[in-house]
Amino acid sequence: MFPDPDPAPHAPDAAGSDPGADARPDPGRLPDGTATAEGTVRRRRVRYSGTHPRRFAEKYKERAPERYADAVAKIVASGKTPAGTHRSIMVAEILETLEPRPGQTFVDCTLGYGGHAREILGRLGDAGRLVGFDCDPVELPKTVERLRREGWDEARFLPIRSNFAGLAAGLAGAGIPAVDGILADLGVSSMQLDDPERGFTYKDDGPLDLRMNPQRGRPASEWLSRVAPEALAAALRDNADEPMAGPLAEAMVASVRERPVTRTRDLARRLHDLYRERGWTRDKAEGDARVRRVFQALRIEVNDEFGVLESLLRQIPTCLKPGGRVAILTFHSGEDRRVKRAFLEGQRQGLYEVVSDSVRRPGSEELRSNPRSAPAKLRWAVRSAQ
Numbered sequence: 366m367f368p369d370p371d372p373a374p375h376a377p378d379a380a381g382s383d384p385g386a387d388a389r390p391d392p393g394r395l396p397d398g399t400a401t402a403e404g405t406v407r408r409r410r411v412r413y414s415g416t417h418p419r420r421f422a423e424k425y426k427e428r429a430p431e432r433y434a435d436a437v438a439k440i441v442a443s444g445k446t447p448a449g450t451h452r453s454i455m456v457a458e459i460l461e462t463l464e465p466r467p468g469q470t471f472v473d474c475t476l477g478y479g480g481h482a483r484e485i486l487g488r489l490g491d492a493g494r495l496v497g498f499d500c501d502p503v504e505l506p507k508t509v510e511r512l513r514r515e516g517w518d519e520a521r522f523l524p525i526r527s528n529f530a531g532l533a534a535g536l537a538g539a540g541i542p543a544v545d546g547i548l549a550d551l552g553v554s555s556m557q558l559d560d561p562e563r564g565f566t567y568k569d570d571g572p573l574d575l576r577m578n579p580q581r582g583r584p585a586s587e588w589l590s591r592v593a594p595e596a597l598a599a600a601l602r603d604n605a606d607e608p609m610a611g612p613l614a615e616a617m618v619a620s621v622r623e624r625p626v627t628r629t630r631d632l633a634r635r636l637h638d639l640y641r642e643r644g645w646t647r648d649k650a651e652g653d654a655r656v657r658r659v660f661q662a663l664r665i666e667v668n669d670e671f672g673v674l675e676s677l678l679r680q681i682p683t684c685l686k687p688g689g690r691v692a693i694l695t696f697h698s699g700e701d702r703r704v705k706r707a708f709l710e711g712q713r714q715g716l717y718e719v720v721s722d723s724v725r726r727p728g729s730e731e732l733r734s735n736p737r738s739a740p741a742k743l744r745w746a747v748r749s750a751q
């Protein structure tokens with residue numbers, strides 16, 4: 366795997382760090398236990414109350430789909446995403462848009478679980494090549510291992526552990542001047558969302574971190590401990606369209622100054638209390654939706670998601686061959702606005718020959734079978750032939 370090629374401010378991973386390092390147990394192999402000296406796995410029954418596991422740590426079957434294929438298939442059929450996996454969104458629409466063909470070279474800027482990558486690789490054939498970027502040092506090695514096991518060797522699949530803000534530098538480092546297609550499926554993966562240790566969820570308690578690359582930058586708890594009310598209000602407004610951004614930020618900063626918040630559940634509880642006291646929510650569901658908005662705002666902030674997206678959008682035209690195609694899946698208005706603006710501006714400058722004039726959305730069957738696809742919007746553009 367190529368280490369971080371991106372020396373830019375958004376470069377994710379310190380050179381020399383171990384890209385394969387993941388100190389936590391491998392859920393694919395170990396429900397709870399340890400590999401013995403001989404390499405065999407000793408199992409203890411994972412205990413949970415009730416008939417179904419509820420906590421991430423208890424969902425060992427879902428986290429080992431190779432071993433428990435039937436159990437996982439039932440979960441997928443019920444419209445849920447098995448813990449520790451990711452269901453790729455709008456796959457057919459993306460393939461139709463990008464038209465990958467045998468022998469071509471593609472980039473997947475957001476490798477994630479490798480779902481889109483696998484489909485694209487299948488169409489590029491033996492003479493084609495896919496470069497996969499991801500900044501997540503926890504999940505990337507697992508995805509690379511999975512794809513290698515499926516037979517995608519170094520000649521056809523090149524993973525680069527980097528923020529996609531390092532796209533041009535990463536490709537140059539790999540000796541690839543330009544590519545035929547680029548995909549970016551923005552935001553976080555289900556593996557990141559579901560794992561409480563990453564701090565993206567408050568369904569289970571975990572550290573208030575929310576970084577896609579925990580080796581870079583600072584966790585959300587630290588950012589919150591120092592932020593001024595005005596900056597927090599701006600983040601809540603710009604990143605999550607929070608209508609009560611000003612008063613909410615004032616109250617959050619006061620609460621954190623009184624007692625720092627370091628855990629996801631603690632933050633969620635404080636927010637629920639606050640909404641109730643102020644009469645901002647009528648019921649728990651409304652409170653949950655507002656808590657999710659706060660987590661989204663923090664996540665976008667600590668990962669500088671808009672900054673790196675704008676950097677990527679500036680680099681795409683120079684990384685595409687004439688006639689090359691780009692497709693971007695976004696999940697909220699701040700992202701979609703930026704993609705739309707960059708594509709239209711690129712067309713105005715003659716960099717793009719065609720850009721999508723409207724967004725494509727998931728079809729009704731996908732919405733039913735995978736509710737996480739609901740906010741997705743797909744935009745695309747074709748590089749000019751000159």
Ligand SMILES: C[S@@+](CC[C@H](N)C(=O)[O-])C[C@H]1O[C@@H](n2cnc3c(N)ncnc32)[C@H](O)[C@@H]1O
Nearest residue numbers: 453475477478479480481499500501528529550
């Ligand atoms: C929605 S998931 C992608 C899922 C993937 N398309 C699939 O089918 O499995 C987004 C992934 O992009 C990664 N990611 C998000 N922002 C990134 C960035 N700026 N640079 C590199 N990777 C990023 C996340 O770590 C996550 O693994």
